[in-house]
Amino acid sequence: MGRLxxxxxxxxxxxxxxxxxxxxASVLTYFGVSLPEFYWGLVFILVFCSTFHLLPSSGYxxxxxxxxxxxxxxxxxxxxxxxxxxxxxxxxxxxxMIEALESMYVKVARARGxxxxxxxxxxxxxxxxxPSITVLAQDFxxxxxxxxxxxxxxxxxGLGRLLVEALQxxxxxxxxxxxxxxxxxxxxxNLAADLLYAVVNPRIRYGGSVG
Amino acid sequence: MAARLAELAAAQVLRxxxxxxxxxxxxxxxxxxxxxxxxxxxxxxxPYDQMHIRDRFSPPxxxxxxxxxxxxxDVFSRLLYGSQLSLVLGVSATLISMGIxxxxxxxxxxxxxxxxxxxxxxxxxxxxFPPILLVLLILAVTPPSLMKTAIAIGVLAVAPIARVTxxxxxxxxxxxxxxxxxxxxxxxxxxxxxxxxxNVWPVLMVEASLRVVFAVLLGAVLSFLxxxxxxxxxxxxxxxxxxxxxxxxxxxxxxxPGIALSITVIAVSLVGDGLREVLDPKLGxx
Numbered sequence: 001m002g003r004l005x006x007x008x009x010x011x012x013x014x015x016x017x018x019x020x021x022x023x024x025a026s027v028l029t030y031f032g033v034s035l036p037e038f039y040w041g042l043v044f045i046l047v048f049c050s051t052f053h054l055l056p057s058s059g060y061x062x063x064x065x066x067x068x069x070x071x072x073x074x075x076x077x078x079x080x081x082x083x084x085x086x087x088x089x090x091x092x093x094x095x096x097m098i099e100a101l102e103s104m105y106v107k108v109a110r111a112r113g114x115x116x117x118x119x120x121x122x123x124x125x126x127x128x129x130x131p132s133i134t135v136l137a138q139d140f141x142x143x144x145x146x147x148x149x150x151x152x153x154x155x156x157x158g159l160g161r162l163l164v165e166a167l168q169x170x171x172x173x174x175x176x177x178x179x180x181x182x183x184x185x186x187x188x189x190n191l192a193a194d195l196l197y198a199v200v201n202p203r204i205r206y207g208g209s210v211g
Numbered sequence: 212m213a214a215r216l217a218e219l220a221a222a223q224v225l226r227x228x229x230x231x232x233x234x235x236x237x238x239x240x241x242x243x244x245x246x247x248x249x250x251x252x253x254x255x256x257x258p259y260d261q262m263h264i265r266d267r268f269s270p271p272x273x274x275x276x277x278x279x280x281x282x283x284x285d286v287f288s289r290l291l292y293g294s295q296l297s298l299v300l301g302v303s304a305t306l307i308s309m310g311i312x313x314x315x316x317x318x319x320x321x322x323x324x325x326x327x328x329x330x331x332x333x334x335x336x337x338x339x340f341p342p343i344l345l346v347l348l349i350l351a352v353t354p355p356s357l358m359k360t361a362i363a364i365g366v367l368a369v370a371p372i373a374r375v376t377x378x379x380x381x382x383x384x385x386x387x388x389x390x391x392x393x394x395x396x397x398x399x400x401x402x403x404x405x406x407x408x409x410n411v412w413p414v415l416m417v418e419a420s421l422r423v424v425f426a427v428l429l430g431a432v433l434s435f436l437x438x439x440x441x442x443x444x445x446x447x448x449x450x451x452x453x454x455x456x457x458x459x460x461x462x463x464x465x466x467x468p469g470i471a472l473s474i475t476v477i478a479v480s481l482v483g484d485g486l487r488e489v490l491d492p493k494l495g496x497x
Contacts, residue, residue, distance in 0.1 A: 034476040036432050036448075039469045042455060050459045145343025149432050153455075163344075164436055167351040175351070179344055186341045 029087035037146045041080040041153035048076060058155035077154045081146050085139050092135050096128040103127075129200050137193030144182050234485020240478030248294040255288035259445040268461045278463040280453065286464060289445035290471050296446045297427050297475060300361050304426035305419050307365025308372050313415065315369070316376025317403045320384065331377070334370040342367055346429065350438040360439045364426045375418050379411045386410075413490050420483030424476050431472055447472045 049057035055076055061069035100106060101124050109119045147160035155161070159178055166174035247254070256276070257263075263283035271278045276287035315334070319327040337345070349363040383389065392406050431448030433439035440446040442453075447468040454465025 030477055030480070031473065034473040034480070035469060036428050036435070036472075038432060038435055039451060039472070042451065042458060042465055042469075046458055046462060141341035142343070144341040145429075145432070148343060148347070149436060152436060163347070167347055168437065170351070175348075179348065182344060183340055187339060 029091045031087075033084060033087045033091075036149065037080050037084050038149040038153045040083050041076070041150055044076045044080055045153070060157050073154075073156070077150050077156050080150050080153070081143060084146065085136070085143065088135060088139060089132055093128060093132045096131050097124060100124040100128040126200055130197065133193050133196050133200065137190050140189040141186055144186055231485040231488040233481045234489065237478050237481025237483075237485055240474065241482055244294060244298065244475060244478060247291060248298045251291040251295055255285075255291045257285040257288045259289045259292040260284065260443050261288075268457065270461070271463055277467040278461065280450075280461070280464045281457060286450070286467050289450060290447070290467055292445040293447045293450065293468060293471065294475070296357060296440060296444065297430065297472070300357060300364070300430045301423040301427040301479075303358075303361040304364040304368065304430075305422045307362060308368035308422060309415065309419060311366075312369040312372030313376050313408070313411075314403070316373035317380055317407050317411070319373065320377040320380025321399075321403060321407065323381075323384075327377070330373070334373055337367075337370045343429065343432065346433065347436075347438060350433065355438055355441055357440050357444075360430055360433055361426075364429050364433075367429075368422050368425065372415075372418060372422065375414065376411055379414050380407050383407060383410050413486075417483055417487045417490065420479055420486065424479050424483070427472070427475060427479070 045057045048054045056069075056073055057076075059073060061073050063070045101120075103124075105127075106119060106124050109123045110116075114123075144160075147158065148164055149160075150156070151158045151160040152164055159182060162174065163178040163182070165171075166178060261284065263279060263285070265283065266275065266279050267281060267283040269275055269279045269283075275285050277290060278286050280286055280289075315330050319330040345367055346360075346363045349366070350359065353359065389402070389406060392402055397406070430439055430446075431451070434446045434448035435452045437452070440449060442449060450468040451465045451472075454461070454463075454468075457464055
């Protein structure tokens with residue numbers, strides 16, 4: 001479930017650098033957030049399965065039946081789930097990146113003659129990432145909601161679809177178990193985000209022992 | 212109360228500052244949508260549930276602007292009627308969450324201390340659930356209807372709205388006008404409604420536009436999953452879900468409501484972004 005979405009950050013880097021790409025990114029992200037995930041799923045099925053016959057449109061292949069089939073069944077659902085977050089994270093990282101690039105510490109780093117790559121990755125990005133992490137943790141809840149819809153679209157036999165079917169059949173024990181697991185994962189994700197703050201920003205430390 | 216926002220906008224025009232383009236474009240689109248929704252009965256070429264059995268699956272043409280679905284119902288007419296459901300859902304869910312969330316946030320911010328702790332910890336409890344699960348749970352155990360969907364989505368948004376209200380109220384509490392009102396010995400309800408609320412309102416308008424977007428999208432997901440509005444209602448999410456089976460041969464059935472949904476969401480988000488720019492000119496262009 002913890003899929004990495006690094007694409008938002010290069011996008012923000014370029015946008016923060018202040019070229020026409022910023023505008024393109026803004027328009028694209030508007031479209032990304034303007035439709036629910038399941039709709040993008042339908043569009044993907046239409047394009048990649050019905051028209052070009054590139055990928056399987058639904059279902060699941062066991063890992064033991066071959067790695068290729070397993071991955072092929074994952075590509076579209078994962079892409080669909082990622083899209084909405086991509087838009088969200090891009091927008092946020094872009095604005096905090098612009099802010100970070102204007103700050104004094106970036107100017108100082110440049111004045112010290114550090115290579116631009118280091119200035120951006122070590123100084124600006126690390127600070128700009130903090131709000132993105134918060135949002136990623138919050139978004140995790142929506143990701144779980146997204147799983148419910150996207151698994152239905154792609155007929156992927158996961159926890160989300162199990163929950164929908166249990167709800168439709170009023171199957172109380174399955175419902176309870178599915179919700180318990182999903183909520184537990186959600187809480188752990190929030191905890192992970194809190195711990196990540198400390199990694200990204202060493203000024204934040206938890207507990208009594210200040211290192 | 213919205214008058215204060217109009218005041219801000221008017222002041223900006225008087226100062227010869229241009230209103231943000233996002234606000235103008237979004238505002239025009241939203242007004243157009245409201246007009247369409249209000250007049251759907253009269254401008255739709257066909258009733259939303261009229262079946263033309265001979266013209267099933269006909270592609271977009273002069274007779275059927277957006278084609279027809281598997282029962283030969285005119286997709287364009289259904290889109291127009293669907294705008295009513297989406298707007299009603301979005302607005303009523305937002306009103307419900309504001310109606311509960313704003314007073315809670317104001318009281319928490321004003322009283323602080325134990326009251327604040329009690330209210331905010333209760334809301335934290337709600338935030339512990341992944342959003343869509345809470346709504347699914349509420350809807351699954353009882354028969355679905357539009358109003359119940361609105362209530363479920365509205366209840367979901369109480370916590371974030373109360374948090375925003377509280378944080379703004381806490382900020383305002385250090386203001387001199389609060390001190391003055393206290394010195395006059397004003398009552399609690401005067402302090403909340405007359406002193407705090409008008410100052411919190413502009414921020415709440417931005418939050419409200421976000422919530423409408425959220426409610427419309429979540430409503431679409433819910434009816435897509437079959438827990439929202441029930442057929443034969445002309446709901447956009449439902450139409451997308453129905454058209455899914457015919458996506459190969461008649462893609463317009465599910466594509467058209469998706470486009471309508473996306474226009475609605477973009478319009479409301481533009482208004483929200485525009486309002487934010489008016490309120491906080493520092494953010495301009497970001």
